[in-house]
Amino acid sequence: MTVVLLVFAGRLVQIQAFQASQYAAKAEELRLTTIDIPTTRGAVTDASGSPLALSVEARTVFVDPVTVQDDERDRVIDELTERFDLDRAEVAAKVGAEPSRYEVVAEKVPPKQWEDLQDLGLAGVGALTDYKRVYPDETGAADIVGFTGADGHGLEGLEAVMEDTLAGEPGKQRVEVGASGVQIPMAGGLVQEPVPGKDVRLTLDRDIQWHASQVLAERAEELEAQGGSAIVMRPTGEILAMADYPTYDQSDYADASAGARLNGAVAEAFEPGSTNKVITVAGALEEGLTTPETVYTVPYSMRIHDRTFSDSHFHKTQRLTLNGIMAQSSNVGTIKVGQELGAQRLYRYLRKFGFGEPTGLDLPGENAGILAKPEDWWGTQLPSISFGQGLSVNAAQMASVYATVANGGVRVEPTIVAGTSSDEGGFTPSPEPPRERVISKETAKELTRMLEAVTGEHGTAEAAQIPNYRVAGKTGTANRVDPETGTYNGGHTSMFVGFAPADDPELVVQVVLHDPKHEYYGGEAAAPVFTDIMSFALKSEKVPPTGTEPPNIRLFGDG
Numbered sequence: 001m002t003v004v005l006l007v008f009a010g011r012l013v014q015i016q017a018f019q020a021s022q023y024a025a026k027a028e029e030l031r032l033t034t035i036d037i038p039t040t041r042g043a044v045t046d047a048s049g050s051p052l053a054l055s056v057e058a059r060t061v062f063v064d065p066v067t068v069q070d071d072e073r074d075r076v077i078d079e080l081t082e083r084f085d086l087d088r089a090e091v092a093a094k095v096g097a098e099p100s101r102y103e104v105v106a107e108k109v110p111p112k113q114w115e116d117l118q119d120l121g122l123a124g125v126g127a128l129t130d131y132k133r134v135y136p137d138e139t140g141a142a143d144i145v146g147f148t149g150a151d152g153h154g155l156e157g158l159e160a161v162m163e164d165t166l167a168g169e170p171g172k173q174r175v176e177v178g179a180s181g182v183q184i185p186m187a188g189g190l191v192q193e194p195v196p197g198k199d200v201r202l203t204l205d206r207d208i209q210w211h212a213s214q215v216l217a218e219r220a221e222e223l224e225a226q227g228g229s230a231i232v233m234r235p236t237g238e239i240l241a242m243a244d245y246p247t248y249d250q251s252d253y254a255d256a257s258a259g260a261r262l263n264g265a266v267a268e269a270f271e272p273g274s275t276n277k278v279i280t281v282a283g284a285l286e287e288g289l290t291t292p293e294t295v296y297t298v299p300y301s302m303r304i305h306d307r308t309f310s311d312s313h314f315h316k317t318q319r320l321t322l323n324g325i326m327a328q329s330s331n332v333g334t335i336k337v338g339q340e341l342g343a344q345r346l347y348r349y350l351r352k353f354g355f356g357e358p359t360g361l362d363l364p365g366e367n368a369g370i371l372a373k374p375e376d377w378w379g380t381q382l383p384s385i386s387f388g389q390g391l392s393v394n395a396a397q398m399a400s401v402y403a404t405v406a407n408g409g410v411r412v413e414p415t416i417v418a419g420t421s422s423d424e425g426g427f428t429p430s431p432e433p434p435r436e437r438v439i440s441k442e443t444a445k446e447l448t449r450m451l452e453a454v455t456g457e458h459g460t461a462e463a464a465q466i467p468n469y470r471v472a473g474k475t476g477t478a479n480r481v482d483p484e485t486g487t488y489n490g491g492h493t494s495m496f497v498g499f500a501p502a503d504d505p506e507l508v509v510q511v512v513l514h515d516p517k518h519e520y521y522g523g524e525a526a527a528p529v530f531t532d533i534m535s536f537a538l539k540s541e542k543v544p545p546t547g548t549e550p551p552n553i554r555l556f557g558d559g
Contacts, residue, residue: 038130042166042197044145044158046206047240047418052145053135053159053250059114059127061106065098068124076122080105083117095124108132135250139206140213143244143263144363144416147253156253156261158200158417161364165420168197198420201427203238208537213243215532216511220245223516223525226491229265230529231399231510232537235407235499237414237433239361240507240537242396267365268514269392270493273478274329274522276388278447279401280338281326283349285443289340292323292446295557298333305379309335312477312521319557327453327555329460329475331387338386343374346385352438353404353411359396360413360433369393388478399510402474402497405451406505409444411436448472452502452550463527464498466535468545472505473498473530475522480515491515494525500534501546509534 044053061084068076077095081088084106094103107130114127133148146157153167154160171194216230225245232241244264248256262268284290299317301310311331325333338346350356356371369392377385384390396414404411413433421427439447451472455464460475476495479488497510511526511533519525 038152039168039170039194040131040196041133041148041152041168042199042420044166044200044202046202046204046209048206049201050206051136052139052141052202052204052206053133055131056134057111058107058130058132059109059111060104060130061109061114061117061125061127063095063103063105064101064124064126065095065103066101066124068095068122072122076125079117079120079122080125083113084109138210140210140241140243140247141204141206142247142250143261143265144202144204144242145250146364147250156364157263158202158363161362162200162417165200166197169195171195196423198422200420201418203240203416203418204242205232205240205537205540208232208533208540209241209243211536211540212241212533213245213247215529215536216243217245217247219525219529220513220516223513223518225513225517226515227259227264227268228511228513228516229268229395230512230533231265231395231508232533233399233403233414233508233510235403235412235505235508237400237403237412238418239396239414239416240541241533242416262365263363264514265395266359266361266363267367267394268512269367269369269394270480270512270514271389271391271478272393272398273388273476273493273495274331274334275398275401275474275476275495275497276391276393277326277329277334277386278405278451278474279349279353280334280341280346280386281322281450282353282405282439282443282447283345284337284341285322285446286349286439287341287345290322290337292321292450293554294322295319296322296325296333296336298325298330298336300332302332302335304335304383307380309383321554321557323450323453323553324458324555324557326450326474327456327459329454334387335383338382341386343377343382346382347371347374349438350385350391352436353401354397354413355391355393359394359400361396361416363416367392367394369397388476395510395512398495398497399508402499402510403508404438405444405447406472406499406508407444408441409437409439411438448502448505449551449553451498453553453555455498456550458555460521461496461498461523461527463523464496464530466500466531466538469500469538469543470502470546470548470550471498471500471534472502473527475527477520477522492520494520494522496522496526496530498530498534500538501543502550503546503548506541506543507534507537509537 041055077092081091146159149155154163172192212230220228228245230243242265246260248260298320358368371391381390412435419429455461455471478493480490482490494513499505499508511529516525
């Protein structure tokens with residue numbers, strides 16, 4: 001027994017005298033752990049810095065049951081229950097959950113609400129700093145900006161696409177782990193400061209965005225349309241507004257349908273109809289196959305292979321210049337131009353204008369549309385594609401086509417993110433978008449004169465006229481394909497796209513209405529929306545009225 005006791009004594013001396021610090025360090029390692037400290041998520045703003053999404057400071061209120069005083073226990077339960085509208089039994093269970101040292105009572109609490117509670121001086125009640133994502137009301141940008149989930153990470157829209165930029169890096173803090181396994185935040189020390197996320201500045205103008213969303217929604221509801229979109233863009237590609245209908249409330253995204261959360265301006269593909277004629281005519285002009293004054297004999301209908309093509313309204317055979325074909329939106333006349341151009345060259349210009357590939361906006365859910373290669377075109381596809389059937393595009397692609405014409409024939413890839421900025425200050429602009437000359441400056445001028453005739457006395461869109469401004473644009477009406485049957489019985493898509501002032505373009509506006517009832521021709525359904533949005537945008541951008549008169553161009557041939 002003496003020998004055994006001596007062994008125990010020797011081991012005790014060894015532990016206490018020589019290994020005490022090692023065991024203490026190991027015990028501390030088991031008792032302490034590292035947790036993340038929330039950081040501020042970067043804001044999403046419009047071009048002027050007005051917030052479209054931002055993070056505000058909040059509090060996570062907790063209770064330490066061990067330090068709650070017995071004579072205040074009922075008061076603590078009552079205050080927490082009433083101030084946060086909680087179930088009293090659940091609060092009581094947390095307040096009495098000894099030996100736990102950390103029981104969360106409420107999250108995302110406004111700082112002022114916490115300060116009022118803190119002033120009571122209740123022992124055992126504390127709070128941690130957190131952040132809450134908020135979205136200002138009435139911006140009309142929900143489908144672009146998207147939203148974050150309960151964990152603060154982006155789930156949809158730019159919140160998801162730019163997660164790495166907006167999120168920042170959380171800090172690190174050492175905390176003590178209590179006997180029950182819970183974390184005790186008061187025990188640790190700061191290991192690493194949190195790094196705030198960067199702010200993302202968009203090219204959007206909040207006022208124009210809001211107005212476009214309101215006008216679009218009113219017209220869509222008036223015509224009982226299935227959906228729609230409206231885009232305001234500079235000729236150089238910067239998007240000032242991208243409105244979508246239907247939309248949703250970002251603060252209540254869980255109750256919104258997938259369709260309402262979809263950004264239809266890029267996600268909804270449709271046949272462009274007559275708005276596509278500008279590409280057919282542009283190609284023929286650029287290749288020197290025709291001129292604005294070239295006269296064509298245009299019957300009401302013509303048969304090609306097994307299909308009869310016709311204009312939208314009956315007319316006797318007439319003689320129209322190329323100007324007149326565009327102004328009166330003649331399908332038959334455009335088919336004749338397309339036949340001169342041919343499949344290979346038409347396809348090449350469609351691609352140069354941006355069809356059949358993503359826009360470069362990098363917005364989630366984008367549908368790049370359908371554009372088959374010429375070798376896959378069958379007998380009637382050349383005439384169909386010439387006037388906008390047999391291919392599909394999204395609204396941003398088509399807006400870019402008219403921006404290219406307005407920009408003197410140079411296509412600039414559309415942009416919606418202007419750049420980023422950080423807490424250190426300084427703005428980092430986004431890389432310059434790709435640029436490409438698609439058509440000559442002279443061809444762009446000739447197209448502009450034709451498109452201005454569309455809004456004139458003999459055109460299809462007098463409703464698109466704006467007092468004191470010259471307007472160039474194009475109507476479009478296309479049959480919708482029923483996704484279940486694959487046939488043209490899904491209603492219509494109504495469109496208008498144009499720019500102003502025609503003599504010195506500053507803004508491009510694209511309007512699309514999907515399956516409107518009552519009125520479905522582009523000049524009747526979509527053109528009034530264009531006029532309203534363009535008028536507001538011109539005033540908002542302080543664009544001076546046009547100082548010149550539109551030219552007289554010949555629409556009709558002799559005899």
